[in-house]
Amino acid sequence: xxxxxxxxxxxxxxxxxxxxxxxxxxxxxxxxxxxxxxxxxxxxxxxxxxxxxxxxxxxxxxxxxxxxxxxxxxxxxxxxxxxxxxxxxxxxxxxxxxxxxxxxxxxxxxxxxxxxxxxxxxxxxxxxxxxxxxxxxxxxxxxxxxxxxxxxxxxxxxxxxxxxxxxxxxxxxxxxxxxxxxxxxxxxxxxxxxxxxxxxxxxxxxxxxxxxxxxx
Numbered sequence: 404x405x406x407x408x409x410x411x412x413x414x415x416x417x418x419x420x421x422x423x424x425x426x427x428x429x430x431x432x433x434x435x436x437x438x439x440x441x442x443x444x445x446x447x448x449x450x451x452x453x454x455x456x457x458x459x460x461x462x463x464x465x466x467x468x469x470x471x472x473x474x475x476x477x478x479x480x481x482x483x484x485x486x487x488x489x490x491x492x493x494x495x496x497x498x499x500x501x502x503x504x505x506x507x508x509x510x511x512x513x514x515x516x517x518x519x520x521x522x523x524x525x526x527x528x529x530x531x532x533x534x535x536x537x538x539x540x541x542x543x544x545x546x547x548x549x550x551x552x553x554x555x556x557x558x559x560x561x562x563x564x565x566x567x568x569x570x571x572x573x574x575x576x577x578x579x580x581x582x583x584x585x586x587x588x589x590x591x592x593x594x595x596x597x598x599x600x601x602x603x604x605x606x607x608x609x610x611x612x613x614x615x616x617x618x619x
Contacts, residue, residue: 412450416459423464426451427472430558434476436483437496439530440503445561452562456569466558473554477519477533481546484537491538497531507531511539519549523557 415422426448433444448469454460484491491497497504507528511518519541522532536546 408447412447412454415451416454419460422451422454422460423468426465427468430469430472431476431479432472434473434480434530434533436480436530436534437500439476440500448558448561449565452565452567453569454565455562456566462562462566466562469558469562470554473523473558474550476530477523477550477554478547480530480533481537481541481550484534485540487538489538491534497534500531503528503531504535507535511535516541516545516549519546520553523553524560 411425415425418425429442429444429447433439433442451460451465455462455465487494492501492504507522510522510525510528511532514521518528518532519536522528533546533550
């Protein structure tokens, strides 16, 4: 993880009173269309969970701010989609990320309401599915139901690994920031590796089925 993320974590640890709003802005940014691709919030939130587990941060306000930020990010992306319409796909910066947009559109068309809820947990479509939902004019109430429900579940689940690691292993000098960032990065990478392996296995199985269907 780069130094900027480690410095941000150190700032949060040293300024507990500002932690909630800062983390809220972090989850908002990660949930915004396209911008979320460049915000390392997953690893940071796991590390912030470690700060909560070590007693540096109070869990309740941090979780509340993080949930509000995540909800606001998806809401803004959805609103942009409704306002701009299909031309959003052809505008900068989405036109520079056509494969990502295509995945999000396919995901939404396949899963509908559930795509808003599930997309929160999938980094490849998290920041784009809400915009697609807005473009396709998904019912506002249904969108907000999925948006609020997924944020309430997603935030504690991301904090949990770092929190329980700190509670289980204890702390040494209020937990070293770089140790926490290393833990966050490692735990953030694991789901990506698992998803990549699952995708590769599924692709091979599809290829094998196609080959089998062509054989006499």
